[in-house]
Every structure is written in structure tokens, then in C-alpha cells.
Amino acid sequence: xxxxDKIPIYYQIKAxxxxxxxxxxxxxxxxxxxxxxxxxxxxxxxxxxxxALSEMIAAGIIDSKRGKGNFVxxxxxxxxxxxxxxxxxxxxxxxxxxxxxxxxxxxxLNSLKHYMTQRGNAE
Amino acid sequence: xxxxDKIPIYYQIKAxxxxxxxxxxxxxxxxxxxxxxxxxxxxxxxxxxxxALSEMIAAGIIDSKRGKGNFVxxxxxxxxxxxxxxxxxxxxxxxxxxxxxxxxxxxxLNSLKHYMTQRGNAE
DNA sequence: ACTAGTGTTCTATTTATCTATTACACTGTA
DNA sequence: TACAGTGTAATAGATAAATAGAACACTAGT
Numbered sequence: 001x002x003x004x005d006k007i008p009i010y011y012q013i014k015a016x017x018x019x020x021x022x023x024x025x026x027x028x029x030x031x032x033x034x035x036x037x038x039x040x041x042x043x044x045x046x047x048x049x050x051x052a053l054s055e056m057i058a059a060g061i062i063d064s065k066r067g068k069g070n071f072v073x074x075x076x077x078x079x080x081x082x083x084x085x086x087x088x089x090x091x092x093x094x095x096x097x098x099x100x101x102x103x104x105x106x107x108x109l110n111s112l113k114h115y116m117t118q119r120g121n122a123e
Numbered sequence: 124x125x126x127x128d129k130i131p132i133y134y135q136i137k138a139x140x141x142x143x144x145x146x147x148x149x150x151x152x153x154x155x156x157x158x159x160x161x162x163x164x165x166x167x168x169x170x171x172x173x174x175a176l177s178e179m180i181a182a183g184i185i186d187s188k189r190g191k192g193n194f195v196x197x198x199x200x201x202x203x204x205x206x207x208x209x210x211x212x213x214x215x216x217x218x219x220x221x222x223x224x225x226x227x228x229x230x231x232l233n234s235l236k237h238y239m240t241q242r243g244n245a246e
Numbered sequence: 247a248c249t250a251g252t253g254t255t256c257t258a259t260t261t262a263t264c265t266a267t268t269a270c271a272c273t274g275t276a
Numbered sequence: 277t278a279c280a281g282t283g284t285a286a287t288a289g290a291t292a293a294a295t296a297g298a299a300c301a302c303t304a305g306t
Binding site: 006007008011019022023024083086087088090091092093094095097098100101102103105108109111112113115116119120 | 129130131134142145146147206209210211213214215216217218220221223224225226228231232234235236238239242243
């Protein structure tokens with residue numbers, strides 16, 4: 001797994017698993033790989049994986065069952081809320097940073113559209 | 124100055140000064156506050172400020188003159204290029220992260236528009 | 247020459263993160 | 277009961293980032 005060395009690894013692992021849950025790669029109620037297997041998968045230490053999991057457990061997205069494993073919550077409302085929250089965070093952060101560079105709403109939209117068309121042509 | 128504890132402070136100081144240069148708060152050729160004053164301004168250590176400045180000097184955005192001070196480059200092309208680069212980086216990162224959440228181009232645009240109208244009404 | 251203000255460099259210490267390792271607690275199965 | 281597979285916790289060590297403090301190098305004005 002590729003890590004951005006400017007952000008803590010446990011934080012990136014959390015984002016990675018959240019993505020898998022939101023995109024349905026991990027279904028509600030599905031069992032996650034064991035912490036030891038996850039550590040191998042992302043080439044990190046068990047403790048680092050555990051720290052990421054702890055935050056997801058505290059957030060109610062993961063249910064931890066000692067001796068059995070870690071499971072994605074069955075509560076699909078929580079997953080929907082999580083997706084909404086992550087999207088809002090991303091959009092807000094991007095908007096604020098571009099706005100801080102003195103771009104108007106229209107310029108921000110145009111920059112994004114321009115990026116999309118360029119990206120579309122390249123594929 | 125408010126810091127995000129997930130990102131190195133020297134990195135955030137650099138972003139902060141880049142913003143001031145791009146928005147014209149700091150004009151081309153203008154002298155920056157001394158490193159000691161900057162450290163007070165952002166409530167960080169001189170060495171941390173110096174590390175941020177070193178990267179901007181290496182990037183050619185800041186000219187350092189020992190005994191005199193640090194100055195914004197006179198080369199406005201470099202500033203324009205920097206602005207373009209930062210915008211592209213922000214747009215690309217935001218797009219990729221939203222795309223990774225399985226949002227289509229249209230959904231990404233709509234999320235952004237929705238955020239803008241909500242934000243507009245709140246002001 | 248002196249001094250104040252500037253950038254620059256160095257050392258030592260602290261803190262957060264990550265790793266490695268070991269141990270403990272619980273579940274299910276043979 | 278034994279054992280393998282799971283989550284959890286604790287310790288010790290390594291590294292990067294940030295701080296504190298001191299010193300050095302250069303410039304301009306007195």
C-alpha cells in the first residue's frame with residue numbers, strides 16, 4: 001500500500017478501509033481480514049492497524065468481537081452517514097482552499113470541469 | 124495560527140506563505156517579516172519557519188539575502204506558475220478522492236454546486 | 247569600530263508515530 | 277482439554293518533527 005509520508009499511516013489505513021466500506025467492497029456485516037492479515041496486506045504493524053481500527057470501532061462503523069474478528073456494521077444508516085460526511089469534508093476542504101487562492105465560485109467550477117475533460121481525453 | 128496536527132507544521136507554514144504570495148498580500152519583490160518575527164506570528168519555532176523558507180527558496184519563490192531579509196521573487200512568471208500548480212494539485216486531489224468514493228463526474232459537480240449554494244445562503 | 251537587525255547553522259531535548267515482540271483474553275473445534 | 281485463530285494490551289526501541297537555546301555570518305547605520 002502506498003503511503004503519503006506527510007500523514008500518519010494509521011490515518012491512511014482508516015481512510016482506505018472506509019473507502020472499501022463505502023464503495024461496497026466490504027459489505028455490511030462482512031468480516032474484515034484479521035488484524036494480522038491486514039497488517040500484512042498494507043505492510044504495516046499490527047499495532048498501527050489496531051489504532052486505525054480502534055477509531056473506526058469508536059465511530060461505530062466497525063463491530064469488534066473478541067475471538068471472532070472485526071465486522072462491518074449492519075447498520076446501513078451509519079454507512080450512508082459516513083459517506084455523506086466524507087464527501088462533505090472533501091468538497092468543503094477543496095472549496096475552501098481554492099477560495100483562499102482568490103478563485104470565484106465560477107472559476108472553481110471551471111477548473112474542475114477543465115480537469116475532468118482533460119482526464120477524460122487521456123483515458 | 125491554527126495547525127492541523129496531522130500535517131507537519133513547516134508544511135502548513137509554507138502553504139500559508141504561498142497563499143499570501145498568490146493572493147497578492149505579499150507583492151513581488153516585497154520583503155517578508157524576519158524569520159524571528161514570522162516565528163512569533165505563526166507561534167512556531169525559528170527553525171521550523173526556516174525549514175519552510177528553505178523549501179520556498181529552493182523552489183525559487185523566495186530570494187534570501189543574508190543580513191537583509193527574505194524577499195518574494197520579482198519573477199511574476201514563477202508566481203503565476205505556482206498558482207497554476209497549486210490549483211491543479213487541489214483540484215486533482217479532490218477529484219480523485221471523490222471519484223474513489225464512486226461518485227461520477229456529474230455527482231462530483233453537483234456536490235460542489237450544492238455546497239456553494241448552501242454556503243452562499245448561510246452568509 | 248560598534249551595534250542592531252537580519253539569515254543560517256548547530257546541539258540537545260521532547261513528543262508523536264511506527265515498529266518489533268511478547269503476552270494475555272476470548273471463540274470455536276477437534 | 278488442547279489448540280488454532282482471533283482481538284487486545286504492554287513494553288522497548290527507532291525515527292521524524294518540533295522546540296529551545298546558542299552561536300555564527302552578513303548588512304546597514306551610527
